[in-house]
Amino acid sequence: MALQLWSTLKEAIVVYTGLSPTTFFTVLAILFALYYIVTSLFGSNDTHQRHGTSRDFDAQMEPLKPPVQIGEVTEEELKEYDGNNPEKPLLMAIKGQIYDVSQSRMFYGPGGPYALFAGKDASRALAKMSFEEKDLTGDISGLGPFELEALQDWEYKFMGKYVKVGTIKTTVPVTEPESTGEPSESTSRDVDASNPNENNHEAEASKPHENTPSETETAAVKSDETPSNVDADKE
Template structure:
Protein backbone atom coordinates (compact mmCIF):
# COMPACT_ATOMS: atom_id res chain seq x y z
CA UNK A 1 0.00 0.00 0.00
CA UNK A 2 2.77 2.40 0.94
CA UNK A 3 4.74 1.45 -2.18
CA UNK A 4 1.71 2.13 -4.32
CA UNK A 5 1.25 5.61 -2.73
CA UNK A 6 4.94 6.43 -3.29
CA UNK A 7 4.71 5.46 -6.96
CA UNK A 8 1.58 7.58 -7.36
CA UNK A 9 3.30 10.58 -5.69
CA UNK A 10 6.34 10.29 -7.98
CA UNK A 11 4.11 10.21 -11.04
CA UNK A 12 2.23 13.28 -9.80
CA UNK A 13 5.51 15.18 -9.22
CA UNK A 14 6.69 14.45 -12.73
CA UNK A 15 3.33 15.38 -14.27
CA UNK A 16 2.71 18.65 -12.37
CA UNK A 17 6.28 19.97 -11.92
CA UNK A 18 8.22 18.38 -14.76
CA UNK A 19 10.95 17.48 -12.28
CA UNK A 20 12.20 14.18 -11.16
CA UNK A 21 11.28 13.24 -7.58
CA UNK A 22 14.88 13.65 -6.38
CA UNK A 23 15.20 17.12 -7.98
CA UNK A 24 11.82 18.20 -6.57
CA UNK A 25 12.73 17.24 -2.99
CA UNK A 26 16.15 18.92 -3.30
CA UNK A 27 14.54 22.18 -4.38
CA UNK A 28 11.98 21.88 -1.59
CA UNK A 29 14.73 21.40 1.01
CA UNK A 30 16.61 24.44 -0.26
CA UNK A 31 13.47 26.60 -0.06
CA UNK A 32 12.84 25.54 3.53
CA UNK A 33 16.45 26.30 4.47
CA UNK A 34 16.23 29.81 2.96
CA UNK A 35 12.94 30.42 4.76
CA UNK A 36 14.42 29.57 8.18
CA UNK A 37 17.49 31.72 7.56
CA UNK A 38 15.40 34.76 6.63
CA UNK A 39 13.08 34.22 9.59
CA UNK A 40 16.03 34.03 11.95
CA UNK A 41 17.54 37.28 10.66
CA UNK A 42 14.47 39.50 10.29
CA UNK A 43 11.73 37.73 12.13
CA UNK A 44 10.27 38.88 15.45
CA UNK A 45 12.03 36.99 18.15
CA UNK A 46 11.08 37.17 21.81
CA UNK A 47 14.72 37.94 22.64
CA UNK A 48 14.57 41.10 20.54
CA UNK A 49 11.84 42.56 22.74
CA UNK A 50 13.30 41.46 26.05
CA UNK A 51 15.50 44.55 26.65
CA UNK A 52 12.55 46.86 26.02
CA UNK A 53 10.39 45.00 28.49
CA UNK A 54 13.14 45.04 31.08
CA UNK A 55 13.62 48.77 30.55
CA UNK A 56 9.90 49.42 31.02
CA UNK A 57 9.89 47.37 34.19
CA UNK A 58 12.87 49.30 35.58
CA UNK A 59 11.20 52.68 35.02
CA UNK A 60 9.62 53.84 38.29
CA UNK A 61 5.87 54.41 38.18
CA UNK A 62 4.66 57.99 37.99
CA UNK A 63 3.80 59.52 41.31
CA UNK A 64 0.41 61.16 41.74
CA UNK A 65 0.53 64.94 41.20
CA UNK A 66 1.03 67.00 44.37
CA UNK A 67 -0.77 70.31 44.73
CA UNK A 68 1.76 73.06 45.45
CA UNK A 69 -0.55 76.05 45.66
CA UNK A 70 1.04 79.41 44.89
CA UNK A 71 4.83 79.48 44.49
CA UNK A 72 7.29 82.00 43.10
CA UNK A 73 9.05 81.74 39.75
CA UNK A 74 12.30 81.13 41.61
CA UNK A 75 10.79 78.20 43.52
CA UNK A 76 9.44 76.75 40.26
CA UNK A 77 12.99 76.37 38.92
CA UNK A 78 13.56 73.50 41.38
CA UNK A 79 11.12 71.37 39.35
CA UNK A 80 13.00 71.39 36.04
CA UNK A 81 13.63 67.63 36.09
CA UNK A 82 17.20 67.72 37.36
CA UNK A 83 16.01 66.19 40.63
CA UNK A 84 14.28 62.89 39.88
CA UNK A 85 12.71 62.89 43.33
CA UNK A 86 10.64 65.94 42.40
CA UNK A 87 7.89 66.19 39.79
CA UNK A 88 8.56 67.81 36.44
CA UNK A 89 6.61 71.06 36.25
CA UNK A 90 5.99 73.76 33.69
CA UNK A 91 3.75 76.83 33.66
CA UNK A 92 1.63 78.54 31.03
CA UNK A 93 0.03 81.92 31.69
CA UNK A 94 0.78 81.58 35.39
CA UNK A 95 -0.81 78.10 35.70
CA UNK A 96 1.55 75.29 36.75
CA UNK A 97 1.11 71.79 35.28
CA UNK A 98 2.73 68.47 36.15
CA UNK A 99 4.33 67.21 32.90
CA UNK A 100 6.17 64.26 34.46
CA UNK A 101 4.48 61.83 32.07
CA UNK A 102 6.19 63.61 29.14
CA UNK A 103 9.68 63.58 30.59
CA UNK A 104 11.08 62.54 27.20
CA UNK A 105 10.00 65.93 25.85
CA UNK A 106 10.41 68.28 28.84
CA UNK A 107 12.97 66.44 30.93
CA UNK A 108 16.76 66.83 30.72
CA UNK A 109 17.92 66.11 27.17
CA UNK A 110 14.42 66.51 25.72
CA UNK A 111 13.59 68.88 22.84
CA UNK A 112 11.63 71.19 25.16
CA UNK A 113 13.82 70.85 28.26
CA UNK A 114 14.42 74.63 28.31
CA UNK A 115 10.75 75.20 29.15
CA UNK A 116 10.73 72.98 32.26
CA UNK A 117 10.70 74.70 35.62
CA UNK A 118 9.59 77.98 34.08
CA UNK A 119 6.57 79.90 32.88
CA UNK A 120 7.50 79.78 29.19
CA UNK A 121 4.36 81.41 27.84
CA UNK A 122 6.19 83.87 25.61
CA UNK A 123 8.55 81.21 24.23
CA UNK A 124 5.65 78.89 23.43
CA UNK A 125 3.69 81.65 21.73
CA UNK A 126 6.68 82.57 19.55
CA UNK A 127 8.10 79.01 19.37
CA UNK A 128 11.38 80.53 20.48
CA UNK A 129 14.24 78.89 22.35
CA UNK A 130 16.00 82.12 23.26
CA UNK A 131 16.62 82.86 26.92
CA UNK A 132 14.98 86.28 26.68
CA UNK A 133 11.67 84.64 25.73
CA UNK A 134 11.66 82.12 28.60
CA UNK A 135 9.23 84.24 30.60
CA UNK A 136 5.56 84.53 31.43
CA UNK A 137 5.40 88.08 30.06
CA UNK A 138 3.13 88.01 27.01
CA UNK A 139 2.83 91.75 26.49
CA UNK A 140 3.27 92.92 22.91
CA UNK A 141 2.44 89.58 21.29
CA UNK A 142 0.51 89.56 18.03
CA UNK A 143 -2.86 87.86 17.44
CA UNK A 144 -1.31 84.81 15.76
CA UNK A 145 1.13 84.34 18.63
CA UNK A 146 -1.67 84.65 21.18
CA UNK A 147 -3.69 82.05 19.27
CA UNK A 148 -0.71 79.69 19.30
CA UNK A 149 -0.34 80.20 23.04
CA UNK A 150 -4.03 79.48 23.53
CA UNK A 151 -3.64 76.19 21.66
CA UNK A 152 -0.77 75.23 23.96
CA UNK A 153 -2.85 76.09 27.00
CA UNK A 154 -5.78 73.97 25.80
CA UNK A 155 -3.40 71.07 25.20
CA UNK A 156 -1.95 71.31 28.70
CA UNK A 157 -5.37 71.67 30.31
CA UNK A 158 -6.61 68.50 28.61
CA UNK A 159 -3.48 66.38 29.08
CA UNK A 160 -1.85 67.40 32.37
CA UNK A 161 -2.94 68.09 35.94
CA UNK A 162 -2.78 71.65 37.22
CA UNK A 163 -0.86 71.70 40.52
CA UNK A 164 -0.50 75.38 41.35
CA UNK A 165 0.02 78.94 40.19
CA UNK A 166 3.00 81.25 39.83
CA UNK A 167 2.95 84.10 42.30
CA UNK A 168 2.69 87.44 40.57
CA UNK A 169 5.73 89.55 41.35
CA UNK A 170 4.43 93.13 41.16
CA UNK A 171 7.06 95.70 42.18
CA UNK A 172 6.15 97.54 45.37
CA UNK A 173 6.52 101.31 45.11
CA UNK A 174 7.58 103.29 48.17
CA UNK A 175 4.96 105.61 49.55
CA UNK A 176 5.68 109.21 48.89
CA UNK A 177 6.51 111.47 51.84
CA UNK A 178 3.85 113.99 52.83
CA UNK A 179 4.09 117.08 50.70
CA UNK A 180 5.35 120.22 52.35
CA UNK A 181 2.84 123.03 52.42
CA UNK A 182 3.53 125.46 49.63
CA UNK A 183 3.25 129.22 49.56
CA UNK A 184 -0.21 129.06 48.05
CA UNK A 185 -1.31 126.60 50.73
CA UNK A 186 -0.22 128.97 53.49
CA UNK A 187 -2.08 131.80 51.87
CA UNK A 188 -5.21 129.70 51.48
CA UNK A 189 -5.09 128.81 55.17
CA UNK A 190 -4.77 132.49 56.12
CA UNK A 191 -7.73 133.42 53.97
CA UNK A 192 -9.82 130.48 55.16
CA UNK A 193 -9.14 131.34 58.76
CA UNK A 194 -10.40 134.90 58.35
CA UNK A 195 -13.62 135.39 60.29
CA UNK A 196 -16.12 138.27 60.09
CA UNK A 197 -16.28 140.40 63.24
CA UNK A 198 -19.37 141.78 64.82
CA UNK A 199 -18.93 145.22 63.18
CA UNK A 200 -18.75 143.67 59.75
CA UNK A 201 -14.93 143.86 59.46
CA UNK A 202 -12.89 140.77 58.99
CA UNK A 203 -10.20 139.70 61.35
CA UNK A 204 -7.65 136.95 60.93
CA UNK A 205 -6.65 134.31 63.36
CA UNK A 206 -3.50 134.62 65.35
CA UNK A 207 -1.77 131.88 63.32
CA UNK A 208 -0.19 133.44 60.25
CA UNK A 209 2.94 132.87 58.26
CA UNK A 210 5.88 134.86 59.53
CA UNK A 211 7.30 135.04 56.02
CA UNK A 212 6.28 137.49 53.40
CA UNK A 213 6.07 136.36 49.73
CA UNK A 214 9.31 138.14 48.98
CA UNK A 215 11.10 136.39 51.83
CA UNK A 216 9.78 132.94 50.76
CA UNK A 217 10.97 133.44 47.19
CA UNK A 218 14.39 134.37 48.44
CA UNK A 219 14.59 131.33 50.58
CA UNK A 220 13.77 129.22 47.56
CA UNK A 221 16.55 130.73 45.51
CA UNK A 222 19.02 130.09 48.35
Protein backbone atom coordinates (compact mmCIF):
# COMPACT_ATOMS: atom_id res chain seq x y z
CA MET A 1 0.00 0.00 0.00
CA ALA A 2 2.71 2.41 1.08
CA LEU A 3 4.88 1.39 -1.86
CA GLN A 4 1.98 1.99 -4.21
CA LEU A 5 1.45 5.45 -2.80
CA TRP A 6 5.15 6.25 -3.12
CA SER A 7 5.30 5.21 -6.78
CA THR A 8 2.13 7.24 -7.53
CA LEU A 9 3.71 10.21 -5.84
CA LYS A 10 6.91 9.81 -7.87
CA GLU A 11 4.96 9.61 -11.07
CA ALA A 12 2.94 12.69 -10.12
CA ILE A 13 6.14 14.61 -9.38
CA VAL A 14 7.60 13.70 -12.78
CA VAL A 15 4.35 14.54 -14.58
CA TYR A 16 3.62 17.84 -12.83
CA THR A 17 7.13 19.26 -12.34
CA GLY A 18 9.13 17.60 -15.10
CA LEU A 19 11.79 16.88 -12.45
CA SER A 20 13.02 13.54 -11.20
CA PRO A 21 11.87 12.80 -7.60
CA THR A 22 15.49 13.17 -6.34
CA THR A 23 15.87 16.59 -7.96
CA PHE A 24 12.44 17.64 -6.74
CA PHE A 25 13.20 16.81 -3.09
CA THR A 26 16.65 18.44 -3.29
CA VAL A 27 15.08 21.67 -4.60
CA LEU A 28 12.45 21.48 -1.85
CA ALA A 29 15.12 21.09 0.86
CA ILE A 30 17.10 24.07 -0.50
CA LEU A 31 13.96 26.22 -0.50
CA PHE A 32 13.25 25.34 3.16
CA ALA A 33 16.85 26.11 4.14
CA LEU A 34 16.67 29.49 2.35
CA TYR A 35 13.38 30.34 4.04
CA TYR A 36 14.85 29.52 7.45
CA ILE A 37 17.98 31.65 6.85
CA VAL A 38 16.03 34.65 5.52
CA THR A 39 13.50 34.64 8.36
CA SER A 40 16.23 34.42 11.00
CA LEU A 41 18.18 37.26 9.37
CA PHE A 42 15.27 39.66 9.28
CA GLY A 43 13.76 38.54 12.57
CA SER A 44 10.26 38.58 11.23
CA ASN A 45 8.90 35.80 13.38
CA ASP A 46 8.85 34.64 16.96
CA THR A 47 10.39 31.20 16.73
CA HIS A 48 13.92 32.14 15.69
CA GLN A 49 14.39 35.41 17.50
CA ARG A 50 13.02 34.88 20.92
CA HIS A 51 14.95 31.84 22.17
CA GLY A 52 16.36 32.67 25.58
CA THR A 53 15.75 36.37 25.23
CA SER A 54 11.99 36.49 25.48
CA ARG A 55 12.14 38.25 28.87
CA ASP A 56 14.40 41.01 27.54
CA PHE A 57 12.32 41.21 24.40
CA ASP A 58 9.11 41.61 26.39
CA ALA A 59 10.74 44.21 28.62
CA GLN A 60 11.83 46.22 25.59
CA MET A 61 8.40 46.05 24.04
CA GLU A 62 6.61 47.33 27.12
CA PRO A 63 5.88 51.06 27.11
CA LEU A 64 8.17 53.03 29.45
CA LYS A 65 6.72 53.95 32.81
CA PRO A 66 7.12 57.63 33.69
CA PRO A 67 10.07 58.28 36.06
CA VAL A 68 9.19 58.11 39.74
CA GLN A 69 11.05 60.05 42.44
CA ILE A 70 12.68 57.62 44.87
CA GLY A 71 14.23 60.28 47.09
CA GLU A 72 17.22 59.39 49.18
CA VAL A 73 18.48 55.79 49.01
CA THR A 74 21.64 53.99 50.05
CA GLU A 75 24.05 52.49 47.51
CA GLU A 76 22.86 49.07 48.65
CA GLU A 77 19.24 49.97 47.87
CA LEU A 78 20.22 51.44 44.51
CA LYS A 79 21.56 48.03 43.41
CA GLU A 80 18.00 46.78 43.19
CA TYR A 81 17.45 49.11 40.25
CA ASP A 82 20.00 47.43 37.97
CA GLY A 83 17.42 46.30 35.44
CA ASN A 84 17.19 42.69 36.58
CA ASN A 85 13.77 43.33 38.03
CA PRO A 86 11.59 44.47 35.12
CA GLU A 87 9.08 45.89 37.58
CA LYS A 88 11.59 48.46 38.78
CA PRO A 89 13.04 51.39 36.84
CA LEU A 90 16.62 51.23 35.62
CA LEU A 91 18.67 53.72 37.61
CA MET A 92 22.23 54.97 37.58
CA ALA A 93 23.97 57.68 39.57
CA ILE A 94 26.62 60.28 38.89
CA LYS A 95 28.11 62.28 41.74
CA GLY A 96 25.43 61.04 44.12
CA GLN A 97 22.58 62.14 41.88
CA ILE A 98 20.36 59.30 40.68
CA TYR A 99 18.94 59.32 37.15
CA ASP A 100 16.26 57.15 35.58
CA VAL A 101 17.97 55.61 32.55
CA SER A 102 15.13 53.18 31.72
CA GLN A 103 14.83 54.73 28.26
CA SER A 104 18.37 53.50 27.49
CA ARG A 105 17.77 49.90 28.44
CA MET A 106 19.81 48.82 25.43
CA PHE A 107 22.86 50.46 27.06
CA TYR A 108 22.34 49.73 30.74
CA GLY A 109 19.89 46.81 30.81
CA PRO A 110 21.00 43.21 31.38
CA GLY A 111 23.34 42.17 28.58
CA GLY A 112 23.88 45.78 27.49
CA PRO A 113 27.38 47.19 26.98
CA TYR A 114 27.10 49.42 30.05
CA ALA A 115 25.05 47.09 32.26
CA LEU A 116 27.84 47.17 34.83
CA PHE A 117 26.99 50.81 35.61
CA ALA A 118 23.30 50.08 36.30
CA GLY A 119 22.15 50.37 39.90
CA LYS A 120 25.40 52.06 40.85
CA ASP A 121 27.07 55.41 41.18
CA ALA A 122 29.50 55.05 38.29
CA SER A 123 31.25 58.40 38.75
CA ARG A 124 34.77 57.08 39.07
CA ALA A 125 34.42 54.65 36.14
CA LEU A 126 33.04 57.38 33.89
CA ALA A 127 35.70 59.88 34.94
CA LYS A 128 38.45 57.38 34.20
CA MET A 129 36.68 55.81 31.20
CA SER A 130 37.18 52.51 32.96
CA PHE A 131 35.19 49.32 33.17
CA GLU A 132 37.19 47.95 36.07
CA GLU A 133 35.30 46.64 39.09
CA LYS A 134 37.33 48.79 41.49
CA ASP A 135 36.22 51.94 39.64
CA LEU A 136 32.51 51.17 39.89
CA THR A 137 32.06 53.58 42.76
CA GLY A 138 30.92 57.08 43.52
CA ASP A 139 34.23 57.82 45.23
CA ILE A 140 35.93 60.41 43.08
CA SER A 141 38.74 61.27 45.47
CA GLY A 142 42.20 61.60 44.00
CA LEU A 143 41.08 62.14 40.40
CA GLY A 144 43.04 64.46 38.14
CA PRO A 145 41.66 67.60 36.47
CA PHE A 146 41.06 65.90 33.11
CA GLU A 147 39.18 63.07 34.76
CA LEU A 148 37.05 65.51 36.74
CA GLU A 149 36.32 67.42 33.57
CA ALA A 150 35.32 64.21 31.79
CA LEU A 151 33.04 63.39 34.70
CA GLN A 152 31.53 66.86 34.53
CA ASP A 153 30.75 66.31 30.85
CA TRP A 154 29.05 63.01 31.68
CA GLU A 155 27.02 64.77 34.35
CA TYR A 156 25.88 67.44 31.91
CA LYS A 157 24.94 64.72 29.43
CA PHE A 158 22.88 62.88 32.02
CA MET A 159 21.23 66.07 33.31
CA GLY A 160 20.15 66.88 29.79
CA LYS A 161 19.03 63.40 28.79
CA TYR A 162 17.55 61.77 31.89
CA VAL A 163 15.25 62.69 34.76
CA LYS A 164 16.88 62.95 38.16
CA VAL A 165 14.89 60.80 40.56
CA GLY A 166 16.86 60.87 43.78
CA THR A 167 20.14 61.10 45.63
CA ILE A 168 22.46 58.61 47.28
CA LYS A 169 22.77 58.56 51.00
CA THR A 170 26.44 57.76 51.35
CA THR A 171 29.51 57.94 53.50
CA VAL A 172 31.80 58.07 50.47
CA PRO A 173 33.09 61.59 49.77
CA VAL A 174 31.76 63.00 46.54
CA THR A 175 33.31 66.44 46.90
CA GLU A 176 35.65 67.50 44.14
CA PRO A 177 39.01 68.05 45.82
CA GLU A 178 39.93 70.76 43.34
CA SER A 179 36.99 73.06 43.84
CA THR A 180 37.38 73.18 47.60
CA GLY A 181 41.12 73.70 47.39
CA GLU A 182 41.43 71.22 50.22
CA PRO A 183 42.19 67.51 50.23
CA SER A 184 39.06 65.41 50.30
CA GLU A 185 37.88 64.06 53.60
CA SER A 186 36.28 60.74 54.19
CA THR A 187 33.72 62.05 56.63
CA SER A 188 30.09 61.10 56.42
CA ARG A 189 28.11 63.20 54.01
CA ASP A 190 24.42 62.62 54.37
CA VAL A 191 22.34 64.34 51.80
CA ASP A 192 19.53 66.52 53.11
CA ALA A 193 16.36 65.13 51.57
CA SER A 194 14.62 68.49 51.62
CA ASN A 195 17.36 70.04 49.52
CA PRO A 196 19.48 67.36 47.92
CA ASN A 197 21.75 69.81 46.14
CA GLU A 198 22.70 71.71 49.24
CA ASN A 199 25.57 69.43 50.11
CA ASN A 200 27.09 69.92 46.73
CA HIS A 201 27.39 73.66 47.09
CA GLU A 202 31.03 73.57 47.96
CA ALA A 203 31.84 70.98 45.38
CA GLU A 204 29.91 72.79 42.74
CA ALA A 205 31.04 76.28 43.60
CA SER A 206 32.85 76.38 40.30
CA LYS A 207 29.75 75.33 38.41
CA PRO A 208 27.10 77.78 37.20
CA HIS A 209 24.01 77.82 39.40
CA GLU A 210 21.68 76.61 36.69
CA ASN A 211 23.39 73.22 36.69
CA THR A 212 21.74 72.16 39.89
CA PRO A 213 18.19 71.53 38.78
CA SER A 214 15.50 70.79 41.31
CA GLU A 215 13.99 67.37 41.88
CA THR A 216 10.85 68.13 39.96
CA GLU A 217 12.37 69.29 36.72
CA THR A 218 11.84 67.13 33.70
CA ALA A 219 14.54 66.05 31.29
CA ALA A 220 13.03 68.32 28.68
CA VAL A 221 13.41 71.37 30.88
CA LYS A 222 16.93 70.40 31.80
CA SER A 223 18.00 70.01 28.24
CA ASP A 224 17.23 73.69 27.70
CA GLU A 225 19.89 74.75 30.09
CA THR A 226 22.52 72.07 29.74
CA PRO A 227 25.07 71.47 28.56
CA SER A 228 25.39 74.12 25.85
CA ASN A 229 24.60 77.15 27.97
CA VAL A 230 26.84 75.91 30.68
CA ASP A 231 29.70 75.35 28.30
CA ALA A 232 29.24 78.85 27.03
CA ASP A 233 29.41 80.13 30.60
CA LYS A 234 32.57 78.21 31.22
CA GLU A 235 34.36 79.86 28.27
